[in-house]
Amino acid sequence: MTDRPDIYTVGELRAAGYVQKDLRHEIRDNLLAALASGRDPWPGLFGFSRTVIPQLERALIAGHDIVLLGERGQGKTRLLRTLAGLLDEWSPVIEDSELNEHPFDPITEQSRARALTEGDRLRVAWRHRSERYVEKLATPDTSVADLVGDVDPMRVAEGRRLGDPETIHYGLIPRSNRGIIAINELPDLAERIQVAMLNVMEERDIQIRGYVLRLPLDVLVVASANPEDYTNRGRIITPLKDRFGAEIRTHYPIELEDEVSVIRQEGQLVADVPPFILEILARYTRALRQSPAINQTSGVSARFAIAGAETVAAAALRRASLRGEDHAVARIIDLEPAVEVLTGKIEFESGEEGREQGILDHLLRTATAESVRAHFQGLDMGPLVAALDGHRTVTTGEQVTAKEFLGNLPSLNGSGLYDEIGRRLGAENDGQRAAAVELALEGLYLGRRISKESDDEETIYG
Numbered sequence: 001m002t003d004r005p006d007i008y009t010v011g012e013l014r015a016a017g018y019v020q021k022d023l024r025h026e027i028r029d030n031l032l033a034a035l036a037s038g039r040d041p042w043p044g045l046f047g048f049s050r051t052v053i054p055q056l057e058r059a060l061i062a063g064h065d066i067v068l069l070g071e072r073g074q075g076k077t078r079l080l081r082t083l084a085g086l087l088d089e090w091s092p093v094i095e096d097s098e099l100n101e102h103p104f105d106p107i108t109e110q111s112r113a114r115a116l117t118e119g120d121r122l123r124v125a126w127r128h129r130s131e132r133y134v135e136k137l138a139t140p141d142t143s144v145a146d147l148v149g150d151v152d153p154m155r156v157a158e159g160r161r162l163g164d165p166e167t168i169h170y171g172l173i174p175r176s177n178r179g180i181i182a183i184n185e186l187p188d189l190a191e192r193i194q195v196a197m198l199n200v201m202e203e204r205d206i207q208i209r210g211y212v213l214r215l216p217l218d219v220l221v222v223a224s225a226n227p228e229d230y231t232n233r234g235r236i237i238t239p240l241k242d243r244f245g246a247e248i249r250t251h252y253p254i255e256l257e258d259e260v261s262v263i264r265q266e267g268q269l270v271a272d273v274p275p276f277i278l279e280i281l282a283r284y285t286r287a288l289r290q291s292p293a294i295n296q297t298s299g300v301s302a303r304f305a306i307a308g309a310e311t312v313a314a315a316a317l318r319r320a321s322l323r324g325e326d327h328a329v330a331r332i333i334d335l336e337p338a339v340e341v342l343t344g345k346i347e348f349e350s351g352e353e354g355r356e357q358g359i360l361d362h363l364l365r366t367a368t369a370e371s372v373r374a375h376f377q378g379l380d381m382g383p384l385v386a387a388l389d390g391h392r393t394v395t396t397g398e399q400v401t402a403k404e405f406l407g408n409l410p411s412l413n414g415s416g417l418y419d420e421i422g423r424r425l426g427a428e429n430d431g432q433r434a435a436a437v438e439l440a441l442e443g444l445y446l447g448r449r450i451s452k453e454s455d456d457e458e459t460i461y462g
Contacts, residue, residue: 004126005090010103011120013092020104023178023218024063027086031060034086042082045075046261047253052079055248060086064245065201065221067186067236073301074250075262076224077135080182083222084133091132091178095123098170099177099215100132107177107215132179136172138188144196147171149208168208173200178218186223187235194240197221201243252289252302256282262302267309271316271328274435276371276425280335281305281312283367288346293359295347304345311338315398316431323401329431332368332438333396333459339364365446372443375424381440383415385449393462394441400458402434409437 007013021029034041035057042053056079059066068076093100094111103124106112115122136147144150149171173181183189199207201221206213223244225236241247253259259282260275267273285305288294312330315338320328339360348356387410388394396405412418418437421427425436441461445452453460 001128002089004128005092007092007126008124009120010115010122010124013103013124014120018092020102023180023220026088026091027083027220028061028063030086030088031057041086042079043085044265045079045082046265047255047258048075048079048250051254052248052250055246059246059248062245065243066246066248067223067225067241067244068248068250069225069227070250071226071252071297071299071301073299073303074252075302076250077182077184079250080184080222080224081133081135083180083182083220084129087129087132087180089129090126091129092124093127093178095125099174099217100127100179102178107217132176133182134172134176134179135182135184138183138185140188140190142189142193144193145169145171147173147193148196148200148206149174151208168213170206173197173219173221174206174215174217176219177215180220180222183221183223186225191237194237198239198243201240252286252299256286259286259302259305263305263309266302266306267313269309269313271313271320271330272431273309273313273316273330274425274427274432276375276439277312277330277332277335277435278309279374280364280367280371281308283370284308284339284364287363287367291359291363293349293352293355295349298347300346304342307345308335308338308342311341319398319401323399325401325403325431327402327429327431329402329429329435331396331402331431331435332442333398333400335364335368336361337398368439368442369446372439372446376421376440376443379417379420379424381417381444381449383412383417384410384440385444387412388450388462390462393460395458395460396438396441397458402431405434405438406430 007016007018031041042048045053056066068079070076092103094103094106094114097106097108097111099108101107101111103122106115136142149168151168186194196207200217200219206215206217221244227249253262256279260278263278263282282305285300285302288300288304289296294300312334313328315334316328316330319325343356343360346360348359352359392410394405394408394410409418418433421440422433422436425432425439427433427436441450444450445461450461
């Protein structure tokens with residue numbers, strides 16, 4: 001963050017040559033400057049670079065209000081929050097102005113009177129760009145007063161007449177003047193509340209209890225919503241949809257690498273989770289989104305895979321604490337119990353009652369098999385299969401440490417297979433090597449080359 005400008009009055013601001021811009025020009029100029037310099041104006045967003053981002057950039061350059069449509073967990077809110085990065089880092093306002101008015105262009109009667117009286121001595125304050133982004137979660141109990149404003153009975157009781165603008169308590173949208181207001185889940189607003197936004201978005205004035213205040217508000221309205229074709233909670237009324245200049249559809253990551261990047265960025269992992277575990281979770285999430293047994297209109301949020309990675313990491317840390325391991329590393333054995341606690345994040349089709357766990361287990365095995373093929377293709381696992389000759393088994397489990405697991409592996413007579421398995425997965429310590437070999441054993445089981453028996457305590461390959 002750069003230092004706040006050392007300017008405190010309108011006179012100093014003019015002397016410094018400050019150029020006033022409206023909000024849309026400010027955003028447009030900063031976006032175009034970022035694109036021209038090669039700087040990414042959308043940090044932390046994956047999978048949108050060829051689809052959503054170009055549409056969003058065109059809308060902002062055109063100066064449009066924007067609504068993002070998409071299922072849950074597609075990054076709509078994160079995308080809206082990055083818009084604040086397109087604002088000037090510091091912007092001047094009239095000190096103590098309720099509506100953040102520009103020192104060169106006061107819009108309320110009170111600020112105009114101050115500007116006339118004080119002239120170049122009018123005090124200037126500075127707002128950081130983070131203060132100019134306001135977010136509101138739409139709920140059915142949101143009122144017109146919350147968004148637009150209402151008459152303040154306390155000010156009327158003080159003796160002001162009812163039509164006096166100073167009796168108005170401004171709502172969130174006027175208070176966002178010269179900034180961005182984001183409304184999440186817009187269809188959840190009652191239709192009469194949406195009607196109250198029409199004048200704000202088109203005529204840029206506000207109407208409160210029969211009084212029309214001509215306030216040339218300079219505000220960018222952005223919103224998120226689920227597609228109307230399945231939501232049962234509400235809809236965006238047609239006149240309000242018409243006020244938004246751009247309607248942009250979001251989507252889940254198309255590429256596997258983007259899905260993994262989202263998990264890695266958003267997950268708060270308390271232990272080492274090897275990349276191939278994150279990859280399995282990403283493949284699993286994508287398989288759920290394609291399964292006819294899952295209600296796809298509800299969507300499978302990116303939060304599913306993120307929560308899965310966090311739970312797997314927690315299981316590894318728990319094992320390390322209980323068994324005294326120095327380094328907590330997640331393994332294949334941690335995946336299945338972690339997925340069990342995430343079932344509530346998925347909605348199944350109505351005809352799948354009683355089959356839910358079987359469907360989830362099948363898709364997890366499919367995702368694991370895909371990762372095995374991706375990493376071990378062309379690797380001869382024959383020595384390991386031969387070592388498990390019906391008399392020798394390998395035991396693992398939630399309470400089995402990496403050293404115990406590795407020490408229980410059969411000797412392969414110097415074939416170097418274990419080293420190659422670890423090398424292919426970038427293993428650097430015992431925990432990562434154990435995780436890599438566990439994946440190989442699970443792959444052999446899924447390929448029906450060895451057997452597996454599991455209970456609550458342990459899993460035996462042989």
